[in-house]
Amino acid sequence: MAPAAASGGSALPSGFRVFASFPDLLFIFEFVFGGLVWILVASSLVPIPLVQGWVMFVSVLCFVATTALLGLYLLGAHGEEASWVGLDAAYHCVAALFYLSASVLEALAAITMQEGFTYRQYHENIAAVVFSYVATLLYVIHAAFSLVRWKSA
Template sequence: MASVCPPAASTQPTLPSGPAVFKTVPYAFMLPEILCGTWVWILVAATSVSFPLLQGWVMYVSLSSCLVSLLLLLCYLFGFHKNSENWKVLDSLYHGTTAILYMSAAVLQANATIRSEFGPNSPLYYQLNCAASFFAFITTFLYILHAFSIYYQ
């Protein structure tokens, strides 16, 4: 009878730290996520925020996501993740949840853009809202890419 060997232990790829964070595929998305999210926050803040319920949620999601992503990036840069085994799970859950929240914020920002087309100061605020919608969808796409690339890594 043939002996059944136990499967070889699969080793998880180590998480990068230091400047290698910017060269590794899922973690290289973090800086563009932060930059595009900052643009969303700045562009929405530059408008008159005519629809506080819609754009308030966009501001909350973009600002909180930028801050948490910045803290997570700093943790990776300084190597704080070396003390725990659950950083991949944390990173995947965070980016998956943030992708869903950013999708809702991007849709609400697109709605605010459509509604601001014929409002007061319409050319300037409409263009700012268009740019904010564009960056919101780009940021959503980056968070989705990050979440799935961790999942398939």
């Protein structure tokens, strides 16, 4: 099996080769920044429950799905199946779209907190916005490279 997109191949990596191939290395950063969004939103004051409910849904869903997908890749559950390349591309496209919507809504929630909230509460939400946009960028980059890998498969 080829080591993945890092060497020009179109197959998905398995085992610890996931950590040595791009864009699959981004799983780690998606996991970290998605977890930070989840933690910050969960610990912050909620000015707009519906908006931040969506942000929590997206961050928890993507955190769990990214963890599951990374675990399946580490176990080599995909084998030589070409359909996994399409699944990887589809997942990262949907995750990027979800995170973009969550980032915009979290920014809206933070903007509404400028008046009447403490400095700490406001800055927790600003940190969540920043980490949410970083997670969005990571998912967009991963989606773009997954689509290239899928197209060449």
